[in-house]
Amino acid sequence: MKIYQNVKLALKQLLSTKFRTFLTMLGIIIGVFSVILLISIGTAISKNVSTQLGDMGSNLVSVSFYPNNPTExxxxxxxxxxxxxxxxxxxxxxxxxxxxxxxxxxxxxxxxxxxxxxxxxxxxxxxxxxxxxxxxxxxxxxxxxxxxxxxxxxxxxxxxxxxxxxxxxxxxxxxxxxxxxxxxxxxxxxxxxxxxxxxxxxxxxxxxxxxxxxxxxxxxxxxxxxxxxxxxxxxFPNDKDAYSVVNQQEALDTFDSITKTLTVGLGAIAGISLLVGGIGIMNIMLVSVSERTREIGIRKAIGARDSDILLQFLIEAVVLSLLGGGIGILLGIFSAQLVTILSDFEMIVSIPTILLAVGFSMFIGVVFGVVPAHKASKKMPIDALRAE
Structure with missing residues (x-):
């Protein structure tokens, strides 16, 4: 029940400063949108290549000939x-x-x-x-x-x-x-x-x-x-570099490994945007703590514990992060579908990718909300009530 009330308070507080809330969420929105889109691109490339190579079967061997001597x-x-x-x-x-x-x-x-x-x-x-x-x-x-x-x-x-x-x-x-x-x-x-x-x-x-x-x-x-x-x-006993014998399955495995690495790399690049968004959340939450010092003092004066204040501000940071993450997910899915409709390239937005984006959003909210929430919870009631 306490969590539900804190979520309601968080939403009320965020809606009271809509423009500031949107600007704060923008980093998370862009980050999650980038994660969804870039991982989807990597996954689609991997599937497309695997399908094309797999169409020729795993029992195919190709012999390429490129001699150093033009007379060969x-x-x-x-x-x-x-x-x-x-x-x-x-x-x-x-x-x-x-x-x-x-x-x-x-x-x-x-x-x-x-x-x-x-x-x-x-x-x-x-x-x-x-x-x-x-x-x-x-x-x-x-x-x-x-x-x-x-x-x-x-x-x-x-x-x-x-x-x-x-x-x-x-x-x-x-x-x-x-x-x-x-x-x-x-x-x-x-x-x-x-x-x-x-x-x-x-x-x-x-x-x-x-x-x-x-x-x-x-x-x-x-x-x-x-x-x-x-x-x-x-x-070609004297020119063994003139040819190569390639197992199709090995080529498929190699490319699969490359595309997985590429997908992880693209996800990591997008993760930087989430990190920047997280820093924005921490910054705005610190400002919020300073602005609501008297509120914190009043709550503590009427019996709120440090853990209650900590939970209130932490939930506010997580809600802010999840709202931005939700908008980013919708934009990512919409963009992937738009690319699929407008081109022959089928974008794949998988459930694990969405769950990863949601989880990362929550993680960002918790990690970057802890410092402001901890700062709020440690304020002394008397000092908080004296604040202008």
Whole structure:
């Protein structure tokens, strides 16, 4: 009951000086708003990246080739020899080329792949078909285009069966991908995909930059990495820095660790705002204690104990902090929802984040309210009553 009465007194006191109360709460509002928004951004980035990497599966191994010697090559045939029974693999080699139809001309990213690429990258078709083994074997001039490419070059028409010129050569459109959106690895919506053997002719090189290998199961990934690394070391015995073999799950774990650290860092930066807000609360509470010295003296004269005065001012500081925290939480949630609505980036405001903000607000109120409350409780009644 005593706490309830003190809360009522605190609210009455704070409402009697609305403008000063708002200015005092402003630091807490900004701090909590920053905590909610920045942690939500960190969490959303982490989830987005984890989803994109996870879409390709935890049983994926990628081999990157970047030789120090420009005469060294890593060919598609050499890449296929890295595979063991039950494994599938696909190259990925990209160049920007001039692409045109009668209606539209632009520079686009053209990617050389094989028939396993769609499975490995989880690409889905909206129309037509994907590149087949026959297309790769006979270096057919066919292309599968992304959703944005289809809209830019063919508007509302069906692109399948129509021709596009890539660096002057005619390519038949055999498929259109479903819209997938942006990702860490670029957007498939803005690319054209052609058989790797056709890409070798178009790009005038038979060396590939990247090769994906999908193991039979996640449990076999370590042995696949070891096997691939051994074969690559035999291909390039004098230049082991020319390639890297990366386990997709390790990349996922590493990025997850980085984003968690980033989230903590962002939260800590926002916490500085809360600290500044806490100092503001302590400052205004000290002023309040000075202004209400006679009130303290009267309360003590009629029997109030030191603990009663301490509790009164401490609760006032906590209420002030919680009110600011509540407004900051509402602003943070509203801003996160606004970002989600206005962009493709989904902001995530989790319950733990809200609880953290509320807890931190209470902590700030208690910590920075103790000194003024203690000062108020130690005033002698006679001295307090003499104060002007």
């Amino acid at each position: 090559k890593f060919t598609y045939k050499e890449a296929t020899n890295l595979l063991e029974d039950g494994e599938i693999g696909s190259p990925e080699v990209m160049q920007t080329k001039a692409v045109r139809t009668n209606e539209h001309t632009d520079d686009m990213q053209v990617t050389g792949i094989n028939d396993a690429y769609a499975n490995i990258k989880n690409l889905e078709l909206a129309r037509g078909r994907f590149c087949s083994e026959v297309d790769v074997r006979y270096a057919q001039k066919v292309t599968v285009i992304g959703a944005d490419v289809a809209k830019s070059y063919f508007k509302e028409q069906n692109p399948v069966g129509k021709y596009m010129r890539i660096s002057g050569a005619r390519y038949l459109v055999i498929g259109v991908l479903k819209e997938k959106g942006e990702s860490l690895f670029g957007s498939a919506d803005k690319k054209l995909f052609i058989p790797i053997t056709s890409a070798e002719r178009l790009f005038k090189t038979d060396s590939i930059d990247l090769y994906y290998i999908q193991a039979k199961s996640p449990n076999q990934v370590p042995s696949v990495v070891k096997q691939v690394d051994h074969k690559m070391s035999r291909l």
